Amino acid sequence: MTDHLPTGTAPGLDELDRLLSSADVSLLPPAEADAFRLEHIRAAVAWHIERNERYARFCELRGFGVDRLKTVEDLAAVPLLPAALFKRGAHVVASRPADDAVLHTTSSGTQGTVSVVPRDDRTLNRFFATCGIGAYEVLGQQRSELRLFNLGPLEAGHLWIAYVMSGISLFTDGDCYVEDDTFLLDALLRDLTAHTGSPVMLVGPPPLLMDAAEAAREAGLRLHPDSLVATIGGWKRASGRSIPRAEFVGLMLDAFGLADAARVRDTFNMVELNTVMFECAHHRLHVPPWLYADAKDPRTLEPAEPGETGVLGFVDATPTSYPGFVLSDDFGRVDRGVECGCGRTGDVLHLERRINRVEGRGCALKLDRRTNR
Numbered sequence: 001m002t003d004h005l006p007t008g009t010a011p012g013l014d015e016l017d018r019l020l021s022s023a024d025v026s027l028l029p030p031a032e033a034d035a036f037r038l039e040h041i042r043a044a045v046a047w048h049i050e051r052n053e054r055y056a057r058f059c060e061l062r063g064f065g066v067d068r069l070k071t072v073e074d075l076a077a078v079p080l081l082p083a084a085l086f087k088r089g090a091h092v093v094a095s096r097p098a099d100d101a102v103l104h105t106t107s108s109g110t111q112g113t114v115s116v117v118p119r120d121d122r123t124l125n126r127f128f129a130t131c132g133i134g135a136y137e138v139l140g141q142q143r144s145e146l147r148l149f150n151l152g153p154l155e156a157g158h159l160w161i162a163y164v165m166s167g168i169s170l171f172t173d174g175d176c177y178v179e180d181d182t183f184l185l186d187a188l189l190r191d192l193t194a195h196t197g198s199p200v201m202l203v204g205p206p207p208l209l210m211d212a213a214e215a216a217r218e219a220g221l222r223l224h225p226d227s228l229v230a231t232i233g234g235w236k237r238a239s240g241r242s243i244p245r246a247e248f249v250g251l252m253l254d255a256f257g258l259a260d261a262a263r264v265r266d267t268f269n270m271v272e273l274n275t276v277m278f279e280c281a282h283h284r285l286h287v288p289p290w291l292y293a294d295a296k297d298p299r300t301l302e303p304a305e306p307g308e309t310g311v312l313g314f315v316d317a318t319p320t321s322y323p324g325f326v327l328s329d330d331f332g333r334v335d336r337g338v339e340c341g342c343g344r345t346g347d348v349l350h351l352e353r354r355i356n357r358v359e360g361r362g363c364a365l366k367l368d369r370r371t372n373r
């Protein structure tokens, strides 16, 4: 492996594109997944050091060079950009893109709290490739023709969550039920009622899914038991209605008449991450082989002890127009070498809690000390 480690030149990156379009990528045996991870993240780090002066300087200040990356454990040393940096504008994080067509994708939020991420064509194509792998291999969309009910907007604009929603539903036909910020609940119920004979897929944020479930229960509407509910994002402005995940899953099963808890899945993404992670049927978020995740000690930002909670850091090999090396403001831990009943063995991400992004930016470390120690 070491004698053909890529140097950040285009051929090494094209190899990643080829692998992202091959079958069963999410099921690679652990040793192969780690080799893949090391090789492509190393290439990505070299790519951004070469094309992003700010990032190169940041690495230099930290005494970090790509030569440090000899084993997969070394990936914990990749310097991470704090998520808050993306609020200062795309120019602050941009690497020289592979092409000129750069889309400035944004998080939702009020003015001054919006994160902007510059994405070129290759970055977006890879994002959709990673969604396809997750939706097809992890969510299991290949097993049935699921009609899609998307509780999100039809027009993506620049809002990243809309890209994530369409990425999750790549393989399915269906309709959107949010228009001009209005949730079209009556239309959704009417259309669901017409599709109870075959499995459907509902994708949306938890508060809208809860509204839909409550309305379905009132109307006595039961879906086909093999239907799938995928949640995206958190509770955000509806945080007052937030309920524990197990309770939420129970509510979905009960209200929609689903066969079992494997029919309700969560996903994880943030605007700075070019990958969507999907829960498997055993409700585990498996870290895919183009991504490295770890928890950092909130006081030192050094890797947390195994099994310990910390600030989650992500090193994503897929973006070319910005470094996908991000320190999130989510707390959690990463368990290594987990053998899962779904057939995957490897790293599993546990989200302990999501910090409200408006309130949480910059206060993350304080909050962790207060609640966790």
Ligand SMILES: [Zn+2]
Pocket (backbone or CB within 6 Å): 280, 281, 282, 283, 284, 286, 340, 341, 342, 343, 344
């Ligand atoms: Zn699994």
